[in-house]
Amino acid sequence: MKEHRRHAILRVNSRGGRGAAANLVSAIRCIYKHAEADRWIRPADNPASRAHKPGRLPSTRHALTLDQGRQIGHVASTTGNDTELDALIVRLHIETACRKGGVLSLTVDDLNTDDCLVKLREKGESERWQPISPLLMRRLIExxxxxxxxxxxxxxxxxxxxxxxxxxxxDYLSQRIREHLRWADTMQVSAHWLRYTTLTFVEREFGYAVSRAYAGHTEPTYGDGATYAYVRASLAEVAEALTAVTGLPHPLAHTTHP
Structure with a gap:
């Protein structure tokens, strides 16, 4: 494992090969689990079960500033071989705080034009209806x-x-953003940073329950305590948060933010 860690690919955001070592241990454990299942070895004789797996360090991602977000949007919408497409990608991530898989799995049938909602399918086979601005809905239909x-x-x-x-x-969009913005290259900014940015803003302005719903983390975890099962945010509250993010009205929001 130490040898594998030393030969890990060095990137700007490398963490000393911890990820490479953890992946190696996981792969070896998987192999030996199959050996146990096929009764080649006894569970007590499994050496992989005693291998230390490096723990995950806290993520280095954080919310971007308003100016940094604007810079990313400017690069996406003014450079490259398809500015319309890239501008839509960035806008979708900013408004919905979705993951990459949510955008790639979005189909025409997932567009609710009457209520300005999109159905997001993300990891863990989760699905949710997420509000988007009427402006973005029109752009998607066009x-x-x-x-x-x-x-x-x-x-x-x-x-x-x-x-x-x-x-x-x-990959092409992230590479282009890093080429044009030195700070983005230093921090290895990707589309997932936009999720951090939007959700941080929503949590600060509307509280934890709304930010959980906005992120798609609707089911409370054991560490959250029982209270969160009773204070889940409604779709209307998520729409209200969206109006604050975009500055545009939404048909499901009870209030309109300037």
Missing amino acids: HVSTRGGVQSTQQVLRYRSGRPIGRRRY
Whole structure:
């Protein structure tokens, strides 16, 4: 494990090979678990069960400043080979605080135009309806109609040819942002930083229950205590938080923020 850690790929945000070592231990444990299941070894003779797995360090990600967020949006919407597409990607992440998988799995049937909601499918097979601004909904509908419509693909975000985007579009977008913004390259900023940014703002302004719902963490965990099972935020409250994030009204929000 120490040898594997020494040969880990060095990046700007490297953590001393801890991730490489943890992945190695997990892989070895998996192999020996199969050996146990096939009765090649006894559980008491499994050496992998005694291997120390490095613990995860706290994430270095944090909320970006308003100016940093604007800089990312400017780079996405003014550089590259498809500014319309990249601007939509960034806008979706800012408004919904979704993960990458939520954007890539978004289909035309997931657009509720009447209530300005999108259905997000993310890790753990979770699903939720998330409010977006009427402006973003119009942009998404226009994007679909001008890039092949539903005949081309059911996926919302696609290239001009009508082909749906994949994870490589994110690699291209992140690389471009880092090339244009030195601070983004230093911190190795990715789309997930936008999730941190939006959720931090929502938590500060609207409290923990609303930020949990906004993030899709609707089910309370053991460490949260029993109270959170009774104080879950409603969809209307999430919509109110969205109006504060975007400065635009939403049909489900009870109040309008300037």
